[in-house]
Amino acid sequence: MQQHELRVLKPEEYFIEVEPYYEPVADEVTVFEAAYANGLPILLKGPTGCGKTRFMEYMAWRLKRPLITVSCHDDLTSSDLVGRFLVKGGETIWVDGPLARAVRAGGICYLDEVVEARKDTTVVIHPLADDRRVLPIEKLGELLEAPTEFCLAMSYNPGYQSVLKDLKQSTRQRFVALEFSYPAAALEQTIVERESGIDPALARQLVKFAHMTRNLKGQGLDEGASTRLLVHAAKLIHSGVAPVVACRSAIAQALTDDADMLSAVNELSASLF
Amino acid sequence: MDVYLDPALSSRRTAAGPASELAAFPAREQGFVLHWGAVIARDNAELAYQFTAFAPRGLRLMDPDAMESWLLYAMDLYDKKGQVPAIRAFQDVEGFAANRQERLAGIVLEDISGVLERFVCGLNGRALRIAVGERCHTDTETIFLPGVVGRLPEKEANFRLYKAMTVHQWAQGWYGTWRGNVLLDAVAREELSASAVDLFHALETVRLDACIERDFPGLHRDMQALRLALDTQLQAYAPDWQDIVRPLRDPAARVRDSLALWADLSGHRAPPCCYRGELLPEAVRARMQIRAALDRDSFRIALARLVEEQDKQAPGEDRPDAETLPETAARLGTRAKEDPDSPEGLTYELFLDGKPVAPPEDVVSTMESIIQDLGEIPPEYLVAAGPGLYRRGLGSEGKDADSAWAGTYHEEGAFAYDEWDFSRQHHRKGWCILREHEVKPAGLTFYHATLRKHGGLIKSLRRTFEVLRGEDRILKRQPYGEDVDIDALVEAYADARVGLEMGERLFTRRQQDDRNIAVMLMVDMSGSTKGWINQAEREALILLSAALETLGDRFAVYGFSGWTRKRCEVFPVKRFGEPYDDLAKGRICGIEPRDYTRMGAPIRHLTGLLRAQDARIKLLITLSDGKPDDYDPAYRGEYGIEDTRQALFEARLDGVHPFCITIDETGPEYLPHMYGAANYVLVADVARLPAKVSEIYRRLTS
Numbered sequence: 001m002q003q004h005e006l007r008v009l010k011p012e013e014y015f016i017e018v019e020p021y022y023e024p025v026a027d028e029v030t031v032f033e034a035a036y037a038n039g040l041p042i043l044l045k046g047p048t049g050c051g052k053t054r055f056m057e058y059m060a061w062r063l064k065r066p067l068i069t070v071s072c073h074d075d076l077t078s079s080d081l082v083g084r085f086l087v088k089g090g091e092t093i094w095v096d097g098p099l100a101r102a103v104r105a106g107g108i109c110y111l112d113e114v115v116e117a118r119k120d121t122t123v124v125i126h127p128l129a130d131d132r133r134v135l136p137i138e139k140l141g142e143l144l145e146a147p148t149e150f151c152l153a154m155s156y157n158p159g160y161q162s163v164l165k166d167l168k169q170s171t172r173q174r175f176v177a178l179e180f181s182y183p184a185a186a187l188e189q190t191i192v193e194r195e196s197g198i199d200p201a202l203a204r205q206l207v208k209f210a211h212m213t214r215n216l217k218g219q220g221l222d223e224g225a226s227t228r229l230l231v232h233a234a235k236l237i238h239s240g241v242a243p244v245v246a247c248r249s250a251i252a253q254a255l256t257d258d259a260d261m262l263s264a265v266n267e268l269s270a271s272l273f
Numbered sequence: 274m275d276v277y278l279d280p281a282l283s284s285r286r287t288a289a290g291p292a293s294e295l296a297a298f299p300a301r302e303q304g305f306v307l308h309w310g311a312v313i314a315r316d317n318a319e320l321a322y323q324f325t326a327f328a329p330r331g332l333r334l335m336d337p338d339a340m341e342s343w344l345l346y347a348m349d350l351y352d353k354k355g356q357v358p359a360i361r362a363f364q365d366v367e368g369f370a371a372n373r374q375e376r377l378a379g380i381v382l383e384d385i386s387g388v389l390e391r392f393v394c395g396l397n398g399r400a401l402r403i404a405v406g407e408r409c410h411t412d413t414e415t416i417f418l419p420g421v422v423g424r425l426p427e428k429e430a431n432f433r434l435y436k437a438m439t440v441h442q443w444a445q446g447w448y449g450t451w452r453g454n455v456l457l458d459a460v461a462r463e464e465l466s467a468s469a470v471d472l473f474h475a476l477e478t479v480r481l482d483a484c485i486e487r488d489f490p491g492l493h494r495d496m497q498a499l500r501l502a503l504d505t506q507l508q509a510y511a512p513d514w515q516d517i518v519r520p521l522r523d524p525a526a527r528v529r530d531s532l533a534l535w536a537d538l539s540g541h542r543a544p545p546c547c548y549r550g551e552l553l554p555e556a557v558r559a560r561m562q563i564r565a566a567l568d569r570d571s572f573r574i575a576l577a578r579l580v581e582e583q584d585k586q587a588p589g590e591d592r593p594d595a596e597t598l599p600e601t602a603a604r605l606g607t608r609a610k611e612d613p614d615s616p617e618g619l620t621y622e623l624f625l626d627g628k629p630v631a632p633p634e635d636v637v638s639t640m641e642s643i644i645q646d647l648g649e650i651p652p653e654y655l656v657a658a659g660p661g662l663y664r665r666g667l668g669s670e671g672k673d674a675d676s677a678w679a680g681t682y683h684e685e686g687a688f689a690y691d692e693w694d695f696s697r698q699h700h701r702k703g704w705c706i707l708r709e710h711e712v713k714p715a716g717l718t719f720y721h722a723t724l725r726k727h728g729g730l731i732k733s734l735r736r737t738f739e740v741l742r743g744e745d746r747i748l749k750r751q752p753y754g755e756d757v758d759i760d761a762l763v764e765a766y767a768d769a770r771v772g773l774e775m776g777e778r779l780f781t782r783r784q785q786d787d788r789n790i791a792v793m794l795m796v797d798m799s800g801s802t803k804g805w806i807n808q809a810e811r812e813a814l815i816l817l818s819a820a821l822e823t824l825g826d827r828f829a830v831y832g833f834s835g836w837t838r839k840r841c842e843v844f845p846v847k848r849f850g851e852p853y854d855d856l857a858k859g860r861i862c863g864i865e866p867r868d869y870t871r872m873g874a875p876i877r878h879l880t881g882l883l884r885a886q887d888a889r890i891k892l893l894i895t896l897s898d899g900k901p902d903d904y905d906p907a908y909r910g911e912y913g914i915e916d917t918r919q920a921l922f923e924a925r926l927d928g929v930h931p932f933c934i935t936i937d938e939t940g941p942e943y944l945p946h947m948y949g950a951a952n953y954v955l956v957a958d959v960a961r962l963p964a965k966v967s968e969i970y971r972r973l974t975s
Contacts, residue, residue: 084759085760085764086759159950159951208488211397212395215394215395215397216391216394218941218955219391219941219955260388261391263388264387264388264391264392264395265391267388267392268392268395268396269491270491271396271440271491271495272489272491273491
C-alpha cells in the first residue's frame with residue numbers, strides 16, 4: 001500500500017485550496033470583506049465552537065490569502081509573534097515570528113483566543129492595528145510596513161469570567177467587531193447534516209438537544225452545547241454509535257463534571273432518541 | 274444506659290423498662306442498641322431515649338441492617354426537620370419495617386429533585402420548581418410530586434416513574450392544557466364537574482402522550498414501558514377506548530378537542546395511568562391569575578420603555594396617574610411568525626411604528642410566558658404603560674419613610690452617600706446615611722466545626738490555591754538562573770566575535786510576582802438570610818478566607834444590611850490590613866441576619882475603601898440571596914435595581930471589578946442588568962455554596 005505523503009508547508013504558503021464549508025449567518029462576509037478592503041483589523045466575538053475559526057478559513061479561501069493562525073496562550077511573548085535571533089553554524093540569524101511572516105507575505109494573521117496572551121504581548125499588535133499598519137521589529141531596529149493584502153484578525157470569547165482576561169479598551173477599540181452566536185435552528189441542522197452526513201431527522205433531534213442544554217446555561221452549565229460538539233456527536237452517530245451514547249460521550253461529558261447536571265443532560269438526550 | 278439517657282430521664286420516666294426488655298436479646302443486639310443510643314445521645318438525649326424505648330420492638334421485626342437504616346433515617350429527619358418528626362419516625366417502627374422493601378428500592382424526591390428540575394428546565398418553557406406535595410399535580414409554576422416513590426422493585430425504574438410524572442405535568446404547561454383559559458372557563462361554567470375531571474384528564478393524557486411521542490420518542494418509550502408494568506388492568510379496560518381517543522392523537526388536536534370528546538363520553542370510567550396524577554383547576558386558576566396580571570403589567574411597562582427609547586422622551590409625562598396610554602396602541606403591533614419549536618407553532622415579533630423592534634431578553638421571557646399561557650399576545654396588551662402603572666409596579670409610596678426618622682437620629686459619625694433615582698435620572702444627594710457597626714465576635718465553635726466538616730475540602734483548596742500563588746515571570750539577562758538566555762547569549766557571542774568583552778548576564782530566571790489583588794467580600798446580612806443561608810455564608814467565608822490566606826491576596830470582609838435610607842449599615846468583619854486572627858474568625862462566626870438589602874450605599878462605601886487600596890486588581894464580590902430590597906417600598910423593584918446598577922457602574926469607573934455570587938434562582942433575570950452578563954454566578958444549591966465560592970474565586974482570578 002502506498003503511504004500517503006504528508007505535505008509540509010511554511011506558514012505563509014498555507015493557502016486554503018478547497019472551499020471550506022461555511023454557512024453565513026448574517027452579513028458577516030460582507031462586513032469582513034469591506035473591512036479587509038479598507039485595511040481594518042477584525043475582532044470575532046462569540047462562544048466557543050460557534051464557527052469563528054471556520055469563518056476565518058472560509059474568508060482566507062475567499063480572499064485567496066494564506067492563513068496564519070496563532071493560538072494564544074499565557075506564555076506567548078512578543079518575540080514569539082515578531083521573531084528572534086537564533087544561532088546557526090556559528091552565525092546569528094534572524095527568524096521571523098508568525099506575525100512578521102504574515103505581514104511580509106501579505107497574509108491573514110489570525111490570533112485565536114487573544115485574551116489568553118499576556119497583556120504586554122497584545123500591545124505589539126497596536127501599530128499594526130491602526131492606520132499606521134506597520135510592525136516595529138525592535139531587535140532589528142526596523143519597521144515592517146504591511147502590504148494592502150495583509151489582514152489582522154483575532155477572536156475573543158466575552159463569556160469568560162476572569163477579571164485578568166479582559167481585553168484592554170486600547171486594544172479592542174482598534175478593531176471592527178463581528179459578533180457570532182450559535183446559528184438558528186434550521187441553519188444549525190443543515191450544518192450538522194453537511195458536516196457529518198447523518199440524516200435530517202437525526203440532525204434535527206441533535207439541534208433540539210443542543211437547545212435544551214442552552215436552556216440550562218446559567219442554571220448550572222457555563223455554556224450550552226456548541227455547534228462543534230453537535231457535529232462531533234453527529235459524526236459518532238454516523239459511524240454507528242447509538243445516539244444516546246454519542247450524546248453522552250461527545251456532548252454531556254464535554255459540558256460538565258457535575259453529577260446531577262450530567263444525569264439531567266443524559267436524561268434529556270435519552271428523551272429525544 | 275442510665276449514663277447516656279440521664280438528661281432525658283425524670284422521676285416518672287426511667288430506663289428500667291427499655292433495659293429489661295432489652296435484656297431478653299442476645300449480647301450482640303444489646304451492644305448494638307447501647308452503642309447507637311450513646312451515639313444519638315451526643316446529639317439529643319430525648320431521641321436517644323425514644324430510640325432505646327422502641328429498639329426492642331424493632332429488633333423483633335428487623336435484622337440489624339434494617340435497624341441501622343431505620344435509625345439513620347430517623348436521625349436524618351432530625352438533622353433536616355427537627356426533633357418531632359424524628360421521634361415520630363422512631364415511634365413508627367412497625368410502619369418502617371412494613372415499608373422497608375419500598376424504602377430500599379424507593380427513591381426519595383429530595384435526592385433527585387435537583388436532576389428533575391434541571392431536566393425540566395432543559396425541556397423548555399417556563400422554569401418549573403419541584404416540590405413534595407400530597408397530591409401529584411401542578412399549579413403551572415411548581416410540580417408537586419410524592420415524597421417517595423417505590424412502586425417498582427428497582428431504584429432506576431422508580432426514577433423513571435418520577436421522570437414520567439414530571440414530564441406529564443410539564444407537558445400540561447407546554448402543550449397547552451391550561452392555555453387560553455379553555456379548560457378553566459369550562460370548569461367555571463360547571464360544564465366540567467369535579468367528579469368528571471378524572472375522565473377528562475385521561476383524555477387529555479392521550480393527547481399529551483401523543484405530543485410527547487412526536488417530540489420525545491425516548492421519553493415516550495419509557496412512559497409506555499411504565500404503563501405496561503404498572504397499569505395492569507389497562508388491557509382489560511374498555512376495548513373500544515383506543516378507537517374513541519384516536520382523534521386526540523392528531524397533531525392538530527388541542528385541549529378543546531379533549532373537552533369535546535369528553536362531553537360525548539359520559540358514563541365511561543377513566544383508565545388507570547401510573548404517572549397521570551391529578552388536575553387541580555383551582556390551584557392553577559389562582560396561580561395564573563396572579564401571573565397574568567404581573568405579565569401584562571411588566572409587558573406594558575416594557576413597551577413604555579421601548580416607546581421612550583424611540584421618542585427619546587418618556588411617554589405620558591403630562592398624565593401622572595394614567596395607567597395606560599391608549600394613543601400608543603395604534604403604534605404597536607405584533608406579527609406571528611412560524612416557529613416549529615414553540616408549542617403553538619408560532620412566535621411573535623414586536624412592531625413599533627411599523628418597524629420591527631428587538632425586545633430585551635427579560636421582555637422576551639415575559640412574552641414567552643404570556644404566549645405559553647394565552648397562546649398569543651392579546652391585542653389589548655399592546656399598549657404602553659403610563660406613569661401610574663410605572664409607579665405601582667415599583668410599589669406604591671405608602672407613608673413617608675423620612676418622617677419616621679426625621680430629627681430622631683443624629684447623623685454625626687455617619688457617612689452620607691448619594692443614591693440614584695432612575696425615574697429622575699439623577700442622584701439624590703447625600704440621600705443615604707451609612708454607619709459602620711462593630712460585629713460582636715462569637716466563640717470559635719462554629720469555626721472549628723466548619724474546619725472539621727470541610728476538612729478534606731480545605732486541604733484540596735489549599736493545594737489548588739498554592740499553585741496559583743504568584744504568577745511566574747521570566748527575568749531575562751540574569752547573572753545566574755535555571756536556563757540560558759538565548760538572546761543574551763547570541764548577543765554576547767556576536768560581541769565576542771567582534772572582539773568586544775563578553776557579557777555575563779546570560780541566564781533566565783523564573784520569579785514569582787505578587788498577585789497584587791485586593792478583594793472585598795460584601796456579605797448579605799439581611800433578614801432573609803436567616804437560618805441555613807446565613808450558616809452557608811459563614812462556612813463559605815471561613816473556607817474562602819483560608820484559601821485567601823494561602824494565596825496571600827489582601828482581603829476584607831464586610832457585612833451589610835439596611836433599614837430605609839437613614840439606617841444603612843455595614844459591619845466590618847475583617848478590614849484590609851487587619852490580620853486574619855481569632856478575633857476576625859470570631860466575627861465571621863458572629864455574622865447574623867439583620868434587616869433589609871438596600872445595596873447602593875454599602876456598595877459606594879466599600880468601593881471607597883477598595884479605592885484606597887494600592888492594588889493592580891480590585892475585586893468587589895457580593896454574596897447575596899436576592900435582589901435589592903428595603904422596608905421603604907419606594908426602593909423595591911426597579912428603583913433598587915437601577916440604584917445598585919448605578920453604584921456598580923460608579924465602582925467600575927473607579928477601577929473596581931464587581932462580581933456577584935447569588936443563591937437566588939431568579940437572579941439571571943436582573944443580575945446581568947446590574948452586574949453585566951459574565952459577572953455573576955448562581956449557586957442554586959445553598960448547601961454547596963461553601964465549596965463553590967472558593968472555586969469561583971479561583972476561576973475569577975486565574
